[in-house]
Amino acid sequence: MIGTDTKGVFAIAPTPFTEDGSLEVASLGRMTEWYLDREVDGITILGIMGEAQKLRPEESLTVVREVIAAAAGKPIIVGVSAPGMAAMHDLAAASMDAGAAGVMMTPPGTMRTDDQICGWFANAVEAIGPDTPWVLQDHPTVTSVLMSPGVIRRVVTAHDACVMLKHEDWPGLEKISALRDWQAAGDMRPLSILCGNGGLFLDLEMGRGADGAMTGYAFPEMLRRVVDLSAADPEKAADIFDAHLPLLRYEHQSGIGLTVRKQILARRGAIATPALRAPGPKLSPRAAAEIDRLLARVEKRDPGCGMSLRKAS
């Protein structure tokens, strides 16, 4: 299970597909082990970067079961956001039955006012059940739903089972501080805050009081060390972070970002094939060459970073 005191690094895992767009079931266990070998504290599956909305319900369930089976007891969080509450109920119930540590939810883009957002979460909690631990995903750059710190506090206060914030507002540093200041003043209960947005501000987010990272950058080793070193040696942590930032920025591009990430993960051996399920963009030869160049520069500046890459497919 996850709780309000959960810390560390959760990897956002992609969903592996074959070139013809089928779910690549055989990769799921291996991919899970690959993440565990990089010492992540948990894995989040079926998020936006997991192409969750392109999966059939039975495929989603296969992903949940295979990853949990290979996770050796590490917590697995399952993204369950969907346009209908029925689908959210189904996937949440099946995931918890299968041994998930919790689920992750974010409202659709039509939710705009504070009251609409809080109302949607109330409906969602009714759908997944009041005892299912869940992560509030705050991701306006993709969902276009803007949640002020006050709205997050309202939601967290209303729902005991909300144990974690996946923070990926942009800009978002002041939001972390606002929540932590409220907690320090006794005006808000404890809450784990793990940061997303590809890790683009992870170095600074730790300084604002985040508990760690939950993101899919293709080098979880970097996330691990930055999170671990951030309190004791922030300059060292920043050196490691900065070495990866040029590549991380490239991976964090809207639209093409997941294609880049899967390409790198495939070259690193985490998944067999970099393919996205349709619709999804393809990598141009120029982009592939840019990735090669950025990877080489990461290796030069962070030599210990597991660079035995396979050839680009």
Added chain:
Amino acid sequence: MIGTDTKGVFAIAPTPFTEDGSLEVASLGRMTEWYLDREVDGITILGIMGEAQKLRPEESLTVVREVIAAAAGKPIIVGVSAPGMAAMHDLAAASMDAGAAGVMMTPPGTMRTDDQICGWFANAVEAIGPDTPWVLQDHPTVTSVLMSPGVIRRVVTAHDACVMLKHEDWPGLEKISALRDWQAAGDMRPLSILCGNGGLFLDLEMGRGADGAMTGYAFPEMLRRVVDLSAADPEKAADIFDAHLPLLRYEHQSGIGLTVRKQILARRGAIATPALRAPGPKLSPRAAAEIDRLLARVEKRDPGCGMSLRKAS
């Protein structure tokens, strides 16, 4: 099958649910017969007003099969729009196997430029297969995808199996004229144009060259007579239309509109229960009273319009 010469009235049917949110299978056949009794030329199911995105895949298929079984050979069109091409393929294939006359598709809100829109339709046609007849739904007020007349022509020209436009741009009268002018000049191939948007401009759309209506206004009898009379007696058609416009306008409200429509359809006996599946708004007592008043005024101005209403639930 539907074709480029299809004319008349297609009803957009809702999906009936019980009060607890279950699919009300027993209503499906009766609802279909209710529409046929009102002499519609066909029915479109699983559109936005059919709460399609809240359905489980097996529920969607149940709706398709039950409606087709009760349709006595009248053409049934199935909305298949979905975030992933796999889901679109599955539902299109199963629907056509079950005897559907065609499918309806509209791109997601992230499609913005002309090239993105055309590219999305190319992907979608690949998913449903090049021989499946399909309806291009142009519905910017809900999808926020804006298609210029030129884009519609590009899509129609590229895909032979696109036989119909469900026109619900707003404002949209000039768009109908632009397409019809191109066709008159030999610059665009034939295409059926049926109009949606709740019927809000149906009186004028017929004058611009539309082939009929495809919308869910709870009095298909009105749509039927306006479409039938529009060429021979446009003043008579306008009188009938105007009698319904105050109610139609009320039913066409964003957000609450489907709740209003299902309430009226339940009172007319088309469906057993007006409930929406969660998440969906409820009708306030004040709104229910407004509907009563508007219904009474329709009856006064259009007495022949099938007004044996059940009591509001």
Added chain:
Amino acid sequence: MIGTDTKGVFAIAPTPFTEDGSLEVASLGRMTEWYLDREVDGITILGIMGEAQKLRPEESLTVVREVIAAAAGKPIIVGVSAPGMAAMHDLAAASMDAGAAGVMMTPPGTMRTDDQICGWFANAVEAIGPDTPWVLQDHPTVTSVLMSPGVIRRVVTAHDACVMLKHEDWPGLEKISALRDWQAAGDMRPLSILCGNGGLFLDLEMGRGADGAMTGYAFPEMLRRVVDLSAADPEKAADIFDAHLPLLRYEHQSGIGLTVRKQILARRGAIATPALRAPGPKLSPRAAAEIDRLLARVEKRDPGCGMSLRKAS
């Protein structure tokens, strides 16, 4: 001055331009008298339908002065919304100096959360000064800023000089009821509510507790009678309203609506020329014919409605 007890009909006036796009100063006084002849209680200028954002600052001021000079003491409200607070300050100060009854403000589309909206109004009140009476314009279909009833209450409570709500949310009937219920329960202070959105729901808005209309429909005579009759004879009010609804709906189209409205106002003699300043759409011959037809039908159903029209230009 306007106050929380202001009732009746305020016309939203257009800004008249010549065919070459110059401000038509000579029309301003005549237009003002035209509205007064139709017994409006006040006039609102430089709103969205006044093409305010296309005016030079000195042109805005000319409009303010000419209209006030011709208004014979009737209250004139000036729209002052702008991207920068300096411009808002300038126009508000000059307008109040010139004898305006108050100003009207709405936030830009980037304001999303409740806190952002309330913060923007706090800045705006600082810019216009705490003693300037002002109208809160709630117009999400144009601004895309969604204000829940709770946000409106927060703004109204924070700013004593906010005396009126220009209500044009869509759908918006429940919002009026929510505010009126709070006032009835003593949970919110008095506030005038005048309704916009072209008048599309005016018949029902009065029943929900609105104080009147503030909109630009080209027949203020209809607004006048519907507002006056709504309490004493709602059926009669509805008959008058319904007679105009087909035309009103046509005038309320997004994008082209103001072009339609200015065409009718020019034909009625309110302004000399129907031209919009660039950029603005033109009326097609087909649309002009539709307006003719709709005008003829209004005249048939509401014969007393001032129909001595000039020929279309």
Added chain:
Amino acid sequence: MIGTDTKGVFAIAPTPFTEDGSLEVASLGRMTEWYLDREVDGITILGIMGEAQKLRPEESLTVVREVIAAAAGKPIIVGVSAPGMAAMHDLAAASMDAGAAGVMMTPPGTMRTDDQICGWFANAVEAIGPDTPWVLQDHPTVTSVLMSPGVIRRVVTAHDACVMLKHEDWPGLEKISALRDWQAAGDMRPLSILCGNGGLFLDLEMGRGADGAMTGYAFPEMLRRVVDLSAADPEKAADIFDAHLPLLRYEHQSGIGLTVRKQILARRGAIATPALRAPGPKLSPRAAAEIDRLLARVEKRDPGCGMSLRKAS
């Protein structure tokens, strides 16, 4: 004048204000000289980062005249985008009269389809006159107007005086390549491409065929060297770029970014005061400390980079 062969670095300059929000006229000449001392090839003023939309027309003109007067003949480009064509005409005419090298324009967010965008530019060119050299600004992350490469080609082909693209789509690397490929194939005429987006992808944009940078990063020295070295020594250019990327990323945050940039520019002596005109966010003490830390790290990695900073105000 600027032309299709313009290359190098154009600084996007802020507009300096005093703490009370007045235009700080005295800073304008000094700021201009500060940029020239950093060997920029030109300066762009009154862009989005110049808070242009908050300025009064006469203030805009003051900025234009003061900067041109101090520019020693270097080309000055003036942003003239506005909601109305009258304002665009006025500022463009006055700027060219005052000696500007050209103007910059981008459509409002309501422009969506290819035809709408091309139509807007046609109107805009009519407003500024067909002989005024102009820069097409493609900035979807702020304007939400998406222009495909094909639309840019249409606009460029239709308007001879469009000599430059300010490229700040995101992601945008493939767009540069698409335009350059068309030019190489003879399918599009020459066009200068300078890149914005704070410089976030400048290292790679140069490799795709960009002619340089037009952006406001507070260290134009970095832009200068990266642009100059990118062809001859791309690894050296990337080393310099990477040294600044952590700070550049911080400055490129939405909403708060300009506040950060003005803070750094004030500390570097480019402007006297970091204040934004209202409405604009303030820097928190935590953010100020983060900037200090990032500045110190830039100095460590790029020691030659003009780091004699003033104390934070």
